[in-house]
Amino acid sequence: MGDKRTTVDDAVAELRDGMTIGIGGWGSRRKPMAAVRAILRSPVKDLTVVSYGGPDVGLLCAAGKVRRVVFGFVTLDSIPFDPHFGRARENGDVEVTEYDEGMFGLALQAAAQRLPFLPTRAGLGSDVPRLSPQLRTVRSPYDDGEELLAVPAQPLDVAFVHLNRADARGNAQYLGPDPYFDDLFCLAAQRRFVSAERVVSTAELTEAGAVQSLLLNRSAVDGVIEAPGGAHFTTAAPDYGRDEQFQKHYVDSAKDPERWPSFVDRFLSGDEAGYQAAVDRFAAEAVA
Amino acid sequence: MNDVTRAEIAVVAVAELFRGDGEIVASPMGTVPSLGAKLARATFEPDLLLSDGQAYLVDGDGTVEGWQPFRRMLDTIVPHGRRHVVMGANQIDRFGNQNISAIGEHGRPAKQLLGVRGAPGNTVNHRTSYWVPRHGTRVFVESVDVVAGVGYDNVAKAGAAAQRFHDVHRVVTNLGVFDFGGPDHAMRAVSLHPGVSEAEVGEATSFPVDCAAAGTTRTPTDGELQLIREVLDPQGVREKEVPS
Numbered sequence A: 001m002g003d004k005r006t007t008v009d010d011a012v013a014e015l016r017d018g019m020t021i022g023i024g025g026w027g028s029r030r031k032p033m034a035a036v037r038a039i040l041r042s043p044v045k046d047l048t049v050v051s052y053g054g055p056d057v058g059l060l061c062a063a064g065k066v067r068r069v070v071f072g073f074v075t076l077d078s079i080p081f082d083p084h085f086g087r088a089r090e091n092g093d094v095e096v097t098e099y100d101e102g103m104f105g106l107a108l109q110a111a112a113q114r115l116p117f118l119p120t121r122a123g124l125g126s127d128v129p130r131l132s133p134q135l136r137t138v139r140s141p142y143d144d145g146e147e148l149l150a151v152p153a154q155p156l157d158v159a160f161v162h163l164n165r166a167d168a169r170g171n172a173q174y175l176g177p178d179p180y181f182d183d184l185f186c187l188a189a190q191r192r193f194v195s196a197e198r199v200v201s202t203a204e205l206t207e208a209g210a211v212q213s214l215l216l217n218r219s220a221v222d223g224v225i226e227a228p229g230g231a232h233f234t235t236a237a238p239d240y241g242r243d244e245q246f247q248k249h250y251v252d253s254a255k256d257p258e259r260w261p262s263f264v265d266r267f268l269s270g271d272e273a274g275y276q277a278a279v280d281r282f283a284a285e286a287v288a
Numbered sequence B: 001m002n003d004v005t006r007a008e009i010a011v012v013a014v015a016e017l018f019r020g021d022g023e024i025v026a027s028p029m030g031t032v033p034s035l036g037a038k039l040a041r042a043t044f045e046p047d048l049l050l051s052d053g054q055a056y057l058v059d060g061d062g063t064v065e066g067w068q069p070f071r072r073m074l075d076t077i078v079p080h081g082r083r084h085v086v087m088g089a090n091q092i093d094r095f096g097n098q099n100i101s102a103i104g105e106h107g108r109p110a111k112q113l114l115g116v117r118g119a120p121g122n123t124v125n126h127r128t129s130y131w132v133p134r135h136g137t138r139v140f141v142e143s144v145d146v147v148a149g150v151g152y153d154n155v156a157k158a159g160a161a162a163q164r165f166h167d168v169h170r171v172v173t174n175l176g177v178f179d180f181g182g183p184d185h186a187m188r189a190v191s192l193h194p195g196v197s198e199a200e201v202g203e204a205t206s207f208p209v210d211c212a213a214a215g216t217t218r219t220p221t222d223g224e225l226q227l228i229r230e231v232l233d234p235q236g237v238r239e240k241e242v243p244s
Helices: A008-012 A033-041 A055-062 A083-090 A101-112 A182-187 A202-208 A244-255 A260-267 A272-287 B006-017 B031-042 B070-080 B119-125 B152-158 B198-203 B222-232
Strands: A020-023 A047-051 A066-071 A095-098 A117-120 A136-139 A147-152 A156-166 A189-199 A214-216 A223-226 B025-028 B056-058 B064-067 B083-087 B127-132 B167-173 B176-179 B188-192
Touching (some): A033 A055, A033 A156, A033 A189, A055 A066, A066 A101, A083 A244, A101 A182, A101 B070, A117 A136, A156 A182, A156 A202, A182 A214, A244 A260, A244 A272, A260 A272, B006 B083, B006 B167, B006 B222, B031 B083, B031 B222, B070 B083, B070 B119, B083 B119, B188 B198
Parallel strands (some): A047 A066, A156 A189
Antiparallel strands (some): B176 B188
16 A cells, blocks of 8 residues: 655655646645745745635745735634734735635635536625636526626635644644635545644554544545644644744734744744744743 | 623623524624623523634633634625624725725725624624724714625625625624614614713714604623623723723
C-alpha cells in the first residue's frame, strides 16, 4: 500500500507561480497553517487563493504571494478583521472574487462533481454578480421557470487541509465538532495534501472517533504530512483551541508596518520546528 | 422597575422579532441579538432552535440537541428557509440593502470589512432582520457601497426567484424599531424606544424616516428583566454594546 508521507516543504515545492490553491478550514479554525508557513518560505507567487479566509489569507497577502483571493469572508473570528488582508485590499494589491458563503461551497461542489455549474438563489439581487460580471444565470427548464444564479465550478490545482489524524495512506479524520469543507477542497483539486496533528495506524483511526469522522478516504489524498501544531494559531479542537494570545500578537504586529518585520524575524524566518519553538518561547514569556 | 436601561429595551425589542417564528433556527449575530433570541425562547417562543455559535444546537440549559456544522447551514438550513437571522450592518439604506463587505469603491475600498459573508443567501432565502447598536448617519445611508444583504428595490429588479422568499423584517437599533412598510418598501419607524424623539432619529439617519405611526417600544416585564439580569447576562455585557 502506498505510503504517502511527505514533508510540508516537499508538498509546497510542487507549487508553481500562478496556480490556484484551495486552503481548507474556516476563518481562524483548523487552517493548514504549517503549509501556509511553508508557502511563505517558498519562492512561489501570483497565487489565486480559494479560502473561507482567515490568517492564511492575511499571511499570504503580506508576503506578496497572492494575485487573487476567492472568498466569502476573511475573519479571525475572535477578532473581526485581518489587518494584512485589509491593507492588501485598501492598497489595491490583490484582485478578488467575492462570493456569498453558500456560493463558495457550491463552486467547490460543482468542481468535485465535475459539473460546469450549480444553481442557487444566493447572490441574486446582491452586488456579487455586479462585482463578478463573468457570472451568469440559468433558467429552470421546468414549469416554475425560475432564473437562478449559475455558480461556476472552482477547480483547484492544489488543496491543503489540516485534520486531526491521518494514516500514512491518506485516510484522514476530524475529531472536532465541524468538518468545515475540507473534503470538498480535496475533491475539487488535482493534487491534495493533508497535514495532521498525528499520523497513526489505520486501526487507530476508528479507535479515536466514530467512523463518520473519517472525512477523507485515501483516494482523495496525494500527500500526508505529520504536523503537530500544524494549525497553530487557529483551532484544531479537540487537540487544541485557538491561541488567542498569539493571534492578538499577530494582529497587533500586522496593524503596524514597523512592527511586522520583527514578527517575521521571530516567527516566520526559520522552518516549522523553528516556528513551533518560537511559539513555545512566546507562551512562556507571556506566562512569566 | 423604572431603572430599565436602553440595552434592556433593545434586548426585548430583538426578542419580539422572533414572536410567532415557532420551530425554526434563530441565528442572532452580536450580544444584544443573542440575548434577545434567548429571551424569546425562555418566554414566548420556546420552540426556537439556537446554536452555540459553533456546530451545536443547544437547549436553554446548554444541552446539545443537534448538530449544525457550517456546511449543513449553507447546504440545507439557509436554502430550506426555516431560519430567521439577525445580522449586523455597517450600512443600511432606506430599502433595506445592507453592507458588511467594504466601504468605498469595491475594487480598492477605503475600508475592507468582512466580505459579503452569508448575507446574499440569507436575504433571498428566509426572514432577515438587522441589529444596529449605534444608530447614525454613517450606518443609515442613502445608498450602500456594496449590496451584501438584498433590499426591496434590488430584489424586485432581480426577479421572481430572488423575491420568492425575500423577507427583510425589521431593524432594531439603540433608538427604535423599524420596518420597510413605507411607500415602495421604504424604511419607517415602528416604535421609538422610551425617551427617544423623532428629531433624534431624523438627525441620525441620512434619509427621511416616517415616524408618524410609531409607538413607544415596550419596556421589559419584571420577569423579563429578571431573566436578562440574573440568568442570561449577569455580567452586563449588553451595557457595553449599548451604553446607557
